[in-house]
Amino acid sequence: MVVLNRIYTRTGDDGSTALGSGERRPKYDLRVAAYGTVDETNAAIGVVRLHLAEAPALDVMLGLIQNDLFDLGADLAVPQREGKAERLRVLSTQVDRLERDIDSLNAALAPLNSFILPGGTPAAAYLHLARTVCRRAERMVVELAANPDEPVSDAAIKYLNRLSDFLFVASRSVNDNGAGDVLWVPGQNR
Template sequence: MVTLNKIYTRTGDGGATRLATGEQVSKAALRVEAYGAVDEANACLGLARLHTSEDAELDAALARIQNELFDLGADLSTPPRPDETNILRMVDSQVERLERELDAMNEALPPLASFILPAGTPAAAHLHLARTVTRRAERAAVRLIEAGEPLGPAALRYLNRLSDYLFVAARHANDRGASEVFWTSGATR
């Protein structure tokens, strides 16, 4: 465990920060935007967990995902290099676990008959917020790739699957679909 004596470094005072490699970059760099959005999604999950204590299985999964989001942040803050060793990277088994858990939760839910609004129970509303922030992180990761910046191979897959997982988790948290709020197309015309 790392112990810090000071929380501030003053590096950011001029608009710069350091990646895990020590390389100094702009706080507006695409890589910083991507792992910053992951950090924000993690904070949203912390808020959601204030409302999931009654569902031990979901709460435990969200706690694990919060830890995995720190892994993802480490992955995103460390540009891949051909000679790298002992670098924390997302792995396929983390994506596969999300898929298995997502599928199991989804099987217990009624089929979707309409688009649903990001509402319902407090847990569901916070999970929907985490889902949208995760989608933003995913878009930032795609922009990073499109700019020619390398990513760990499982990072983007994890983000994509996590947003799907959070959608299903929000439905689950909405009393297993019973408290969902459905979109009514053109209702206010």
């Protein structure tokens, strides 16, 4: 359980922040940037949910994802270290749930024959925004994982990769199952 009695601590006034392990890092540190970008993804999904009055099942899925993203932030905030007690980690079962939800949403969609421009309904446009922020988070986490001194779980990387797929399929779902998608027309404005 997390208890926040005091919001400001002044400990970050020097440009550093504490990881969940207590270790202090500069605020521009890649690990801090990675879990900060996961938080941005979560905030973008929060905006999407404001536009889902007619998609309650999707709203439930996104609520679960928002909780998962806090798990992922906690996972990234405490680097895995051998010999240390295990902390909260993203699990493969969370990735599996995302895959089931993708398959469920995708079943009603017509096949694509063009790339899609972000747009259509407000919910779809915000889902595309969340997808692009998620992809940025994924790139940062993959870069972090490439450093042998910065361990990252495979499930964390898979979760972000699958989440961006989910957000894409969800955007098509709220665009009248793809009928309202805005299609890219290559070279249209030449």
